[in-house]
Amino acid sequence: xxxxxxxxxxxxxxxxxxxxxxxxxxxxxxxxxxxxxxxxxxxxxxxxxxxxxxxxxxxxxxxxxxxxxxxxxxxxxxxxxxxxxxxxxxxxxxxxxxxxxxxxxxxxxxxxxxxxxxxxxxxxxxxxxxxxxxxxxxxxxxxxxxxxxxxxxxxxxxxxxxxxxxxxxxxxxxxxxxxxxxxxxxxxxxxxxxxxxxxxxxxxxxxxxxxxxxxxxxxxxxxxxxxxxxxxxxxxxxxxxxxxxxxxxxxxxxxxxxxxxxxxxxxxxxxxxxxxxxxxxxxxxxxxxxxxxxxxxxxxxxxxxxxxxxxxxxxxxxxxxxxxxxxxxxxxxxxxxxxxxxxxxxxxxxxxxxxxxxxxxxxxxxxxxxxxxxxxxxxxxxxxxxxxxxxxxxxxxxxxxxxxxxxxxxxxxxxxxxxxxxxxxxxx
Amino acid sequence: xxxxxxxxxxxxxxxxxxxxxxxxxxxxxxxxxxxxxxxxxxxxxxxxxxxxxxxxxxxxxxxxxxxxxxxxxxxxxxxxxxxxxxxxxxxxxxxxxxxxxxxxxxxxxxxxxxxxxxxxxxxxxxxxxxxxxxxxxxxxxxxxxxxxxxxxxxxxxxxxxxxxxxxxxxxxxxxxxxxxxxxxxxxxxxxxxxxxxxxxxxxxxxxxxxxxxxxxxxxxxxxxxxxxxxxxxxxxxxxxxxxxxxxxxxxxxxxxxxxxxxxxxxxxxxxxxxxxxxxxxxxxxxxxxxxxxxxxxxxxxxxxxxxxxxxxxxxxxxxxxxxxxxxxxxxxxxxxxxxxxxxxxxxxxxxxxxxxxxxxxxxxxxxxxxxxxxxxxxxxxxxxxxxxxxxxxxxxxxxxxxxxxxxxxxxxxxxxxxxxxxxxxxxx
Numbered sequence: 001x002x003x004x005x006x007x008x009x010x011x012x013x014x015x016x017x018x019x020x021x022x023x024x025x026x027x028x029x030x031x032x033x034x035x036x037x038x039x040x041x042x043x044x045x046x047x048x049x050x051x052x053x054x055x056x057x058x059x060x061x062x063x064x065x066x067x068x069x070x071x072x073x074x075x076x077x078x079x080x081x082x083x084x085x086x087x088x089x090x091x092x093x094x095x096x097x098x099x100x101x102x103x104x105x106x107x108x109x110x111x112x113x114x115x116x117x118x119x120x121x122x123x124x125x126x127x128x129x130x131x132x133x134x135x136x137x138x139x140x141x142x143x144x145x146x147x148x149x150x151x152x153x154x155x156x157x158x159x160x161x162x163x164x165x166x167x168x169x170x171x172x173x174x175x176x177x178x179x180x181x182x183x184x185x186x187x188x189x190x191x192x193x194x195x196x197x198x199x200x201x202x203x204x205x206x207x208x209x210x211x212x213x214x215x216x217x218x219x220x221x222x223x224x225x226x227x228x229x230x231x232x233x234x235x236x237x238x239x240x241x242x243x244x245x246x247x248x249x250x251x252x253x254x255x256x257x258x259x260x261x262x263x264x265x266x267x268x269x270x271x272x273x274x275x276x277x278x279x280x281x282x283x284x285x286x287x288x289x290x291x292x293x294x295x296x297x298x299x300x301x302x303x304x305x306x307x308x309x310x311x312x313x314x315x316x317x318x319x320x321x322x323x324x325x326x327x328x329x330x331x332x333x334x335x336x337x338x339x340x341x342x343x344x345x346x347x348x349x350x351x352x353x354x355x356x357x358x359x360x361x362x363x364x365x366x367x368x369x370x371x372x373x374x375x376x377x378x379x380x381x382x383x384x385x386x387x388x389x390x391x392x393x394x395x396x397x398x399x400x401x402x403x404x405x406x407x408x409x410x411x412x413x414x415x416x417x418x419x420x421x422x423x424x425x426x427x428x
Numbered sequence: 429x430x431x432x433x434x435x436x437x438x439x440x441x442x443x444x445x446x447x448x449x450x451x452x453x454x455x456x457x458x459x460x461x462x463x464x465x466x467x468x469x470x471x472x473x474x475x476x477x478x479x480x481x482x483x484x485x486x487x488x489x490x491x492x493x494x495x496x497x498x499x500x501x502x503x504x505x506x507x508x509x510x511x512x513x514x515x516x517x518x519x520x521x522x523x524x525x526x527x528x529x530x531x532x533x534x535x536x537x538x539x540x541x542x543x544x545x546x547x548x549x550x551x552x553x554x555x556x557x558x559x560x561x562x563x564x565x566x567x568x569x570x571x572x573x574x575x576x577x578x579x580x581x582x583x584x585x586x587x588x589x590x591x592x593x594x595x596x597x598x599x600x601x602x603x604x605x606x607x608x609x610x611x612x613x614x615x616x617x618x619x620x621x622x623x624x625x626x627x628x629x630x631x632x633x634x635x636x637x638x639x640x641x642x643x644x645x646x647x648x649x650x651x652x653x654x655x656x657x658x659x660x661x662x663x664x665x666x667x668x669x670x671x672x673x674x675x676x677x678x679x680x681x682x683x684x685x686x687x688x689x690x691x692x693x694x695x696x697x698x699x700x701x702x703x704x705x706x707x708x709x710x711x712x713x714x715x716x717x718x719x720x721x722x723x724x725x726x727x728x729x730x731x732x733x734x735x736x737x738x739x740x741x742x743x744x745x746x747x748x749x750x751x752x753x754x755x756x757x758x759x760x761x762x763x764x765x766x767x768x769x770x771x772x773x774x775x776x777x778x779x780x781x782x783x784x785x786x787x788x789x790x791x792x793x794x795x796x797x798x799x800x801x802x803x804x805x806x807x808x809x810x811x812x813x814x815x816x817x818x819x820x821x822x823x824x825x826x827x828x829x830x831x832x833x834x835x836x837x838x839x840x841x842x843x844x845x846x847x848x849x850x851x852x853x854x855x856x
Contacts, residue, residue: 056842056845060842061842068613076846078852092852093852093853094574127845188501393842395831395842399831414488414489414823414824415482416489417465417484417487417489420556424463424506424519424520
């Protein structure tokens with residue numbers, strides 16, 4: 001038997017997993033490498049961070065997803081480098097040769113050169129981030145209940161979210177629900193509804209990538225949830241008990257013990273290594289610029305897809321780092337490989353924007369489709385439906401549905417566990 | 429308004445929570461102190477450890493449970509000591525005075541003087557234990573898939589469970605299901621059904637506290653699941669890649685990378701402090717001997733309940749450390765306090781054994797009721813029903829039911845996430 005074309009896919013997110021699945025019937029040997037053993041449905045991670053869902057509800061074991069796909073194997077491993085000349089990826093504990101490499105390792109948060117802010121203002125990318133932020137939010141209310149000094153209590157009850165993209169907006173909405181509904185009768189001394197939720201955004205409106213009319217509706221919905229919106233405001237400092245912001249009017253210090261980061265992304269480290277090896281241009285966010293067919297310069301056998309890729313051949317600026325782009329690029333990569341195996345080629349990748357959406361707390365959302373924009377309850381139902389549809393495992397779809405229905409009708413969020421290291425005294 | 433009787437309850441497990449709830453209508457001020465913010469349904473923790481359920485499914489936030497009980501407040505805090513003479517409990521970050529103290533802090537695992545075994549052979553008491561063991565089990569299969577040396581591969585696929593009480597039996601059954609059903613098609617090189625699951629028990633039968641006939645049926649069910657039962661066997665050493673056991677025939681080294689501890693309990697540290705302060709006798713497991721009314725010698729206002737209490741006035745030996753005993757003692761403590769407030773007293777505590785049960789994998793269980801013993805599918809249904817009944821939150825009951833039904837029909841366990849610190853290389 002002649003050896004089959006070996007495809008290595010690094011990263012089991014939306015892009016990598018879709019690429020693997022789209023190669024189901026191709027005469028190839030696929031190795032999907034991920035350092036986690038599960039695919040994560042990141043768009044719902046904010047619900048883990050706010051106690052509405054459990055991590056397992058938005059995760060699907062990669063081996064389970066691909067168990068019936070005989071041409072694919074899963075390798076749990078951490079890729080540290082790629083030897084492009086030798087056509088092999090380097091793991092922490094081994095190496096894997098390839099004929100075609102698909103890199104889909106995504107991005108992490110970007111602190112604009114202030115990596116010291118990371119432990120004070122965590123971002124939301126992994127399940128551990130989700131449970132850590134959940135613990136941070138819940139402990140803030142616990143600390144407020146124990147605090148006797150009014151100024152310090154107020155700082156415990158102030159939550160600053162940096163960045164008003166979809167994640168920031170969704171976090172702000174969910175936090176407001178926690179404070180006003182979920183925890184309503186939970187405390188005896190402190191009143192959780194006194195919590196201040198401040199959404200800080202550098203540009204002039206929330207949801208900056210969306211049309212202005214939807215930004216306005218989202219802002220109105222957030223204000224109804226008593227979220228304070230501070231647009232035109234940049235963060236210049238994050239301290240243990242405060243955030244320093246800069247506006248047109250000058251600098252200001254906001255006392256706050258909980259700061260969550262939903263601004264800026266940075267390509268994962270493999271992007272830098274690939275750019276160095278191939279001469280691809282690296283943008284400010286550490287993403288290599290890819291060719292129109294998603295390959296790197298001089299290396300048609302190396303494809304970069306998803307959040308890690310800077311694809312600037314369509315909109316004049318890089319495509320947004322959303323699941324849709326990653327999935328379409330994963331499909332394209334698979335198609336391209338199949339075409340090449342038959343000695344053909346494909347026209348360049350084109351992104352088809354099927355619309356965008358964001359939810360803002362209970363029964364409110366904004367939806368932008370190519371032919372329609374709407375908001376409110378109908379948009380929220382559409383948001384629910386689409387998100388349920390894209391969750392990978394059927395059991396998880398069912399569990400998420402039960403929990404959403406329950407959370408909606410009871411105003412409750414039962415996954416609000418404080419886990420991890422012993423947190424006493426709470427002041428630390 | 430005259431000051432009301434102040435009750436401090438330390439520990440929000442079965443005993444402490446039940447005591448608080450049974451004082452619902454009493455004219456008292458209750459402070460329930462726990463270092464976790466949730467009540468944990470420990471009997472199902474083995475299902476978290478084996479990927480069947482999520483931690484939040486078997487946990488209920490204490491504040492949520494008591495939110496409508498106006499005479500109770502919850503304090504998130506770690507109790508380090510009790511000042512019995514001064515009638516106050518000492519927290520890591522404060523102190524709380526009491527008129528009556530109920531101590532329900534439970535027990536941890538006991539390594540028979542070999543605390544160095546703890547990190548090699550983790551026990552199962554907290555949600556973190558559950559997710560850590562889950563990670564350990566799943567990583568063992570991943571490591572086996574990567575291992576090329578047959579002897580080392582076999583050690584990765586050998587799982588030793590120490591202690592054949594209900595937890596050990598349930599873990600062994602669930603592990604067998606994972607190996608033979610759940611992971612069946614997950615790997616390409618290794619065959620998970622080659623896994624050896626060895627249940628080690630020092631006494632002469634599994635489920636030693638149960639009647640011999642049920643032990644026999646449980647053993648038969650375990651053998652059908654291909655679990656190797658080693659009774660009359662004690663562990664004398666735990667190493668990184670093996671376990672040393674002692675039998676009548678001599679000493680033996682079993683190569684195994686995964687050892688789980690389900691043997692022996694030790695009272696939490698507060699038991700020791702209370703014994704020192706009151707002169708109560710401390711048993712070998714660190715549990716203070718309590719009076720017939722659950723109080724400590726000379727201190728009718730200090731009650732010890734649940735796993736921490738050594739109550740030896742009924743069966744000639746201490747009552748078993750099970751949820752039933754803890755709940756009945758919690759109720760008794762509440763009743764005793766209410767009686768005393770009316771100037772009365774109560775007859776000594778008496779435990780009413782309502783039966784015992786253990787489940788052994790899919791559709792098999794043993795049940796012992798005072799008037800009936802049975803096993804098999806009916807026992808398994810009874811086990812399901814009782815456990816669902818006692819889960820505190822309605823939403824969780826629903827979620828557990830959905831997951832059980834799904835896991836049963838699909839042979840799947842979708843909560844099999846490897847979380848936590850970066851595990852590479854897997855050999856560490």
